[in-house]
Amino acid sequence: MTTVAATADLASLDELLDLEKQKLSVIPKRTASRTERWMQYLGFPVGLAVFGLLYCAPTPIGLTASGQAAVACFALALTWWITEPIPTHVTSLVLMVLLVFTDAWSQDKVLGVLGLDVIWLNVMAFILSAILIRTNLAKRLALQLLVRFGGHAGTTLLAFVLLQLALAPLIPATAARAVMTLPVMLVIAALYQSSAAHPTNFGKNLFLQNLLGINIFSSGFMTGSTANLIAVGFILTMGGHRVYYTDWMFANLPVAVIAMAIAWWMGPRFLFQIADVDARPRLSGGMEALRTQLRRLGPLTFKERKGIAIFGLVIFFWVTDRFQAGWFGFSVDPVMAAMVGVIITFMPRIGLLSWNDADIPWHLMIFSAGAYAGGLALDQSGAARWVVQNVFDALHFGRQANFWVVYVIVIAVNMYSHFFFTSKTMRTIIMIPFVIGVAQVLGFPPVSLALPAAFTIDWVIGLPVSAKPNLILFSTSQYSLLDNLKYGFVMTTVGIGLLTIAGLTWFRVLGITPGF
Amino acid sequence: MKILLVVLSMVIGFAAPSIAAGLFPRYAETVWLNADGSTRLDVEVDCPAGTPAPLRLPWSGGALTGVTVSGIDGATAAITVDGERHYMVITFSGSLAAPATVRVSGAVGPSFAAMQSPPKAFGNRTITYRFLNTTPSDFAAISSQIVLPDGFVVTAIADSDPPATESSAAPPFAVTSRDGRHAVSLAASHVGFGGAISVTFRFKERNVSPGLRIALVLLGAAYLAGFRSLISSPDTVR
Numbered sequence: 226m227t228t229v230a231a232t233a234d235l236a237s238l239d240e241l242l243d244l245e246k247q248k249l250s251v252i253p254k255r256t257a258s259r260t261e262r263w264m265q266y267l268g269f270p271v272g273l274a275v276f277g278l279l280y281c282a283p284t285p286i287g288l289t290a291s292g293q294a295a296v297a298c299f300a301l302a303l304t305w306w307i308t309e310p311i312p313t314h315v316t317s318l319v320l321m322v323l324l325v326f327t328d329a330w331s332q333d334k335v336l337g338v339l340g341l342d343v344i345w346l347n348v349m350a351f352i353l354s355a356i357l358i359r360t361n362l363a364k365r366l367a368l369q370l371l372v373r374f375g376g377h378a379g380t381t382l383l384a385f386v387l388l389q390l391a392l393a394p395l396i397p398a399t400a401a402r403a404v405m406t407l408p409v410m411l412v413i414a415a416l417y418q419s420s421a422a423h424p425t426n427f428g429k430n431l432f433l434q435n436l437l438g439i440n441i442f443s444s445g446f447m448t449g450s451t452a453n454l455i456a457v458g459f460i461l462t463m464g465g466h467r468v469y470y471t472d473w474m475f476a477n478l479p480v481a482v483i484a485m486a487i488a489w490w491m492g493p494r495f496l497f498q499i500a501d502v503d504a505r506p507r508l509s510g511g512m513e514a515l516r517t518q519l520r521r522l523g524p525l526t527f528k529e530r531k532g533i534a535i536f537g538l539v540i541f542f543w544v545t546d547r548f549q550a551g552w553f554g555f556s557v558d559p560v561m562a563a564m565v566g567v568i569i570t571f572m573p574r575i576g577l578l579s580w581n582d583a584d585i586p587w588h589l590m591i592f593s594a595g596a597y598a599g600g601l602a603l604d605q606s607g608a609a610r611w612v613v614q615n616v617f618d619a620l621h622f623g624r625q626a627n628f629w630v631v632y633v634i635v636i637a638v639n640m641y642s643h644f645f646f647t648s649k650t651m652r653t654i655i656m657i658p659f660v661i662g663v664a665q666v667l668g669f670p671p672v673s674l675a676l677p678a679a680f681t682i683d684w685v686i687g688l689p690v691s692a693k694p695n696l697i698l699f700s701t702s703q704y705s706l707l708d709n710l711k712y713g714f715v716m717t718t719v720g721i722g723l724l725t726i727a728g729l730t731w732f733r734v735l736g737i738t739p740g741f
Numbered sequence: 742m743k744i745l746l747v748v749l750s751m752v753i754g755f756a757a758p759s760i761a762a763g764l765f766p767r768y769a770e771t772v773w774l775n776a777d778g779s780t781r782l783d784v785e786v787d788c789p790a791g792t793p794a795p796l797r798l799p800w801s802g803g804a805l806t807g808v809t810v811s812g813i814d815g816a817t818a819a820i821t822v823d824g825e826r827h828y829m830v831i832t833f834s835g836s837l838a839a840p841a842t843v844r845v846s847g848a849v850g851p852s853f854a855a856m857q858s859p860p861k862a863f864g865n866r867t868i869t870y871r872f873l874n875t876t877p878s879d880f881a882a883i884s885s886q887i888v889l890p891d892g893f894v895v896t897a898i899a900d901s902d903p904p905a906t907e908s909s910a911a912p913p914f915a916v917t918s919r920d921g922r923h924a925v926s927l928a929a930s931h932v933g934f935g936g937a938i939s940v941t942f943r944f945k946e947r948n949v950s951p952g953l954r955i956a957l958v959l960l961g962a963a964y965l966a967g968f969r970s971l972i973s974s975p976d977t978v979r
Binding site: 266 | 894895915923947953954960961962968
């Protein structure tokens with residue numbers, strides 16, 4: 226009798242762990258809630274109205290006609306992405322067509338977006354991710370993680386915080402960290418019975434918390450992203466202040482760690498409340514079933530070892546990027562590193578996968594391409610710069626403006642601006658010079674505003690198109706765009722609060738912000 | 742999409758020997774483009790004390806009519822040709838006792854060709870403005886403004902020299918306005934011998950078809966009518 230029950234438990238566990246059923250390339254069917262249906266119903270005409278108002282209005286002074294058209298098209302797409310009257314990837318196609326038809330951006334540029342390195346990196350990342358799934362490595366890692374951390378939602382989520390913190394200084398590429406941890410997240414979500422078709426609040430917390438961790442742990446290190454380095458360059462050339470690696474890390478790593486701790490505590494309690502019944506893996510055999518399953522996997526198989534070798538090679542390229550110029554005479558770009566891994570993966574006899582095994586969500590690539598086209602059109606038409614300039618002009622900072630009022634506003638504007646940009650680099654190039662300009666006009670040390678503003682660069686968590694890893698995690702369909710928006714808005718607001726408190730205390734100790 | 746290229750090249754000729762290698766604090770010019778094809782040019786130059794007559798200023802070639810000169814008592818302006826170079830020569834007596842700003846204004850020809858040809862896709866026309874300093878004099882600050890005909894807007898900046906790069910804090914050009922008309926401004930500092938600034942941009946007459954507004958309203962209404970089931974049915978699978 227006991228044997229029969231145990232076999233049944235394992236069978237159901239096998240079913241849960243069968244990631245073949247959770248293909249990222251297949252869009253799951255979901256039942257829309259009443260609120261979502263009203264948003265769908267009203268979103269379509271609202272999007273058209275927003276477009277009409279912005280496009281038909283007289284062209285404001287300082288804005289090009291292309292810029293005005295780009296703003297109108299992007300506003301329509303943003304409305305439709307949030308309310309989803311039509312699928313998000315179809316909205317992206319609408320956006321691409323509108324950009325061409327309204328003369329906002331040329332056709333060759335719009336179509337060329339699908340060849341951007343970010344799209345290639347995503348495609349390669351999904352193939353590499355399939356290695357971890359196909360070889361059972363993801364299952365093994367997830368089971369080990371669960372068995373070790375007790376199988377409770379709180380400790381499981383905490384384990385991922387620590388995992389992302391450990392990976393951040395080793396692997397600067399955020400997409401790389403996303404692709405490495407995604408399969409493990411998928412297995413853990415499955416064990417907590419959260420799937421694309423039936424996402425639970427545990428799944429939402431798991432994926433969104435990881436999205437936050439992958440992004441903001443990059444803000445703890447000056448080399449965490451190219452945009453951070455560009456900001457440091459502006460602070461030196463325009464503000465006359467050199468920021469060193471340790472200056473950055475001592476100042477902002479504690480902020481990032483505290484932010485993650487708050488997210489870990491707040492998410493399951495207030496944002497997406499995890500019911501007691503969902504707080505543990507729903508397995509009739511409990512933790513013992515997981516241990517049994519882990520034992521059944523046995524020692525590492527040859528395929529798993531091969532998978533580790535291929536993945537290890539790619540990670541080696543990702544981790545050693547700063548030394549490669551000395552070794553090879555050139556640096557291997559993260560996209561090329563991933564491509565090398567994919568080539569080996571598909572090699573007959575040597576590799577692990579055939580093309581049919583690759584699970585590439587092309588609908589997300591289209592969604593992503595449209596979003597990038599919109600973002601780039603805003604940038605290249607000068608519309609993004611015009612909007613930012615008008616925001617700062619509208620604030621009317623007087624000569625007698627209080628530093629801390631200006632500080633909070635600058636942090637908030639920089640933080641929330643990521644909702645309207647699809648590139649950290651573009652955002653930095655446009656925002657940081659404005660911040661330095663504001664500081665110089667008001668007589669504040671440029672670094673006192675520009676460096677805290679630079680600390681917001683990696684807080685790109687509001688939308689699936691805000692950063693590369695966001696799209697990778699969004700492909701799981703474990704949360705909706707609205708969930709992403711809600712989580713992103715709340716956590717960036719928390720971030721503004723934290724950076725304000727840090728400005729009043731810790732940054733003063735470090736000499737970044739002035740005393741009272 | 743380049744439709745028609747009009748080059749307005751303001752060439753500064755070799756300066757008179759007495760002001761050779763001099764430093765002018767500011768040179769500013771405004772090109773007023775009109776819908777009928779006529780073009781007006783305003784030039785302002787800050788001259789330091791001691792600037793001797795005659796003063797040679799840039800000229801692209803072609804006629805200059807209805808010239809007015811102000812800022813220096815008794816000054817007159819005329820176009821002269823020296824070999825292949827054209828100059829606008831400002832003549833006055835002696836040299837300047839104090840710093841002065843000389844202002845020259847007039848209608849230039851030939852007529853603005855871009856306005857004579859039919860516009861191309863999306864109603865766009867293309868224009869290139871270029872300033873080249875062929876004098877040994879330095880201009881501490883150069884600014885140019887190309888003002889579009891009333892009712893026209895800048896579609897996009899296609900190119901500029903110096904170029905707008907990713908590392909520059911701000912582009913060298915700006916979309917601005919003058920007397921309620923849309924304009925493109927270009928600025929540079931310390932433009933010496935051989936230094937040039939230029940900008941190429943597309944512009945068009947701003948008009949939105951009423952048909953678009955009607956189409957948007959009809960599309961929205963059609964959706965609300967056709968998708969009522971979204972809010973009436975209890976479960977919708979998507």
